[in-house]
Amino acid sequence: MKVNNMKTKFVLLAAIAAALTASPVFAATESAATKWANECGGCHVAYPAKFLPAATWTKIMSGLDKHFGSDASLDAQTSKAISGYLATNAGSGKHGESPASLRISDTRWFQREHSEEMDPSIFKSPLVKSVANCGACHLGVAKGDYSERNIRIPGQGNRRNDD
Template identity: 35%
Template sequence: MKLPYRGVAIGAAVLAFSAILLSRAQAGGGHFYPPVADPLVKEECGSCHLAFAPAMLPARSWGRMMDGLQDHFGDDASVDAASAARIRSYLVANAADAGGAPYSRKLARDLPAWQAPLRITELPAWRREHRDVPAWEWKHKDVRTQANCLACHTAAERGYYED
């Protein structure tokens, strides 16, 4: 364990972590990325993780992702053809470079046009925003993966990511 609380009871470490998050949540005014509003997308893309906001990736990324759902980060996330078409059109219509543009300036702005990342956590701006998060926080048992936005952004389901 890399936690700086070596020797302290686990319960205390968890409490300390929540306290850090709480102080951040209270400090933040909140940056808004509209959450998924389509019930089908919410259901199919929100069962394994947070239904990521379409404004966080450009249309070309969502297209690439929908083309490879049968091998989605090692999981089979495929859906029937009709659902796939509807999900694709929703994500593309609300993407960072489409309907989601007014909300996405910070995250997708400086992504080179020839790149279509499948991860929000690979965006240069995302990496920049999170460069001060210490390694032990990423490894914390309540976080585990950078994709676990909800662990730190407790209002992510409503679209708010505090400053």
């Protein structure tokens, strides 16, 4: 009897877990961030929403068919979910600047952070390729970590530990 009860309990729990996972509420809360990570992280790192204001994200999301020379079009539903995610997590204050080019790398805060101790030619080096290739130097991009502690310029060793 005991064994049977355990089994019944397990089957019930599994059914509840399956129902929860399939429920629209659960799916909706989890999937906006997941969609963003998957769709916006396919060609380059998924640039954190906090680095551009909502107005810039809106412009980016409304021009995905002509996205920095690429076609990054999405279906309407996915686009809407990602737009919502970006607006909710958008930047403000120092990160509230809306660059005409729509590039994070053209904001004043970005240029200030990246000009002081760096030779601009590093962005064109074969190891970096593009200023937009954040992950070449920021080792924690997969976790959204752009902090000073987690930077290594390719070919120059770990500058943070050299200080």
